[in-house]
Amino acid sequence: MVPVLLVVLVGALACSPVPPPPDSVGDYLERTLPEGFGGTVLAGRDGDITYCEGVGLADRAAGVPTTCDTVYDVMSITKQFTAAAVLKLEMMGRLRVSDPISVHLGPVPADKAAITVHHLLAHTSGLVEGLGDDYDVMSREDLLAETLASRLVSTPGAEFHYSNVGYSVLAAIVEKVSGLGYERFLARYLFTPAGMRRTGYVLPRWSPEQVAVEYDEAGVSQGRPYEHPWAADGPYWNLRGNGGMLSTARDMFRWHHALAGDVVLSPAAKRKLFTPHTRIPGRDEWYAYGWAILETEQGKVAWHNGGNSWSLANYARALPDGATTFWVSNQAYGEDWNLEDLELDLTRGILRRA
Incomplete structure (x- = not known):
């Protein structure tokens, strides 16, 4: 995992409020995403998905397009499940x-x-x-x-x-x-109550065409996440619990909706989950439990990202108004662009339009 990604949203999300933009999420993405981007973008508010579309290809060799239901590695976003x-x-x-x-x-x-x-x-x-x-x-x-x-x-x-x-x-x-395996506990007590049937390490049993292939800076295939060395029940333990979870944008919205209610965690448990516990050094930002917390002019934003050498994902929830976004790319770095440079503006721009 890439822990330095954790702090990039500070400043952009904390800026002064601006009037709602006149354009849609789709229009915003069309002018913002770099040429060559492949991935899925979701925006939602409260219980409704307001935008969920794939861009580019999940598997370039086979010509498989990305969709709202493409499966990706969500990387360090896994920590909030743990x-x-x-x-x-x-x-x-x-x-x-x-x-x-x-x-x-x-x-x-x-x-x-x-x-x-x-x-x-x-x-x-x-x-x-x-x-x-x-x-x-x-x-x-x-x-x-x-x-x-x-x-x-x-x-x-x-x-x-x-x-x-x-x-x-x-x-x-x-x-x-x-007394249960890590994934089995999550499946029984978190994912099933939340309606998340496409999230896990190996239990969902995806077919290959459902899972995005990852690509390096030169566009060379690095395979699907589970095509690297994995144990029979998921990644080995340098990754288990801190990363490597596979999911879809639609399932990540279901997680947002579950956290807005009490189907998975009680109000007391959610208060602990989102309480700012630890100041992140050098930043006007705190770490809760598996989430970073940022106080903005618009209110409290809970978010986390995840990255590896090829992919990048970001998940954010504006707690006061119910807006959320999840976006993920299976190629985070191009020869003349880097999604890390766009990450803060992209997340903020989608949240404003959700």
């Missing part, structure tokens, strides 16, 4: 976010004894960002052993340090506490 799973377990009385991790993992080294579930959720555990490549073969127990043996980058609870490792540890805790 956070919601932890809060669901708290609702069920199986854990507390104040628990030291030793309660669920067993004995840990002295320097990690003070790490709590909350610290993992808020990126204040002091754990390193990663332990290797996303696709390195790594079992759950190896992930935990290497994590507990690693050197902390800060004292637990003292500082914000974005940690993919921390969210993989949370996925391990979900498994140990629930």
